[in-house]
Amino acid sequence: MANQIPLAVRVRDALHRVTAGDTQRWVRVHELERALDRKIDPAVQAAVREAADAGWIRSAGGREILSVSITDEGIRVCRHVPLRRRPRLPHPARD
Known part of the structure; x- marks a missing residue:
């Protein structure tokens, strides 16, 4: 399978x-x-299994996956998660 x-x-x-x-x-x-x-x-089911194997999601239901949940790792690598901005520190020359 591809x-x-x-x-x-x-x-x-x-x-x-x-x-x-x-x-x-x-x-x-x-x-x-x-x-x-x-x-x-079946292609989507295979992709769900691959996402679970990658640690991005948790799955339940056996060979035919019925339910899924995202993991912390899935959130971390997901491109839709906004990056946390670092707090801006005062500039020493301006204070």
């Missing part, structure tokens, strides 16, 4: 949007259809 990593990244990003980055929230895989703009098929 490598599904680009689709696994889309799954991770869609899950991040659906859960609003809440690692405690579990969603049914079929809830991701709208966020992915595609039906859940």
Whole structure:
């Protein structure tokens, strides 16, 4: 089977949007259809397994994954998470 990593990244990003980055929230895989703009098929199931293998998501349901939750690692690498800005320190020449 072809490598599904680009689709696994889309799954991770869609899950991040659906859960609003809440690692405690579990969603049914079929809830991701709208966020992915595609039906859940074997390719998506394989991508969900790859995302779980990468540590980006947790899964439940056996071979056919039924529910998923984003992990802290998934949030960390997700491109939709805004980076924390470092606090601005006063400029020594201006004080």
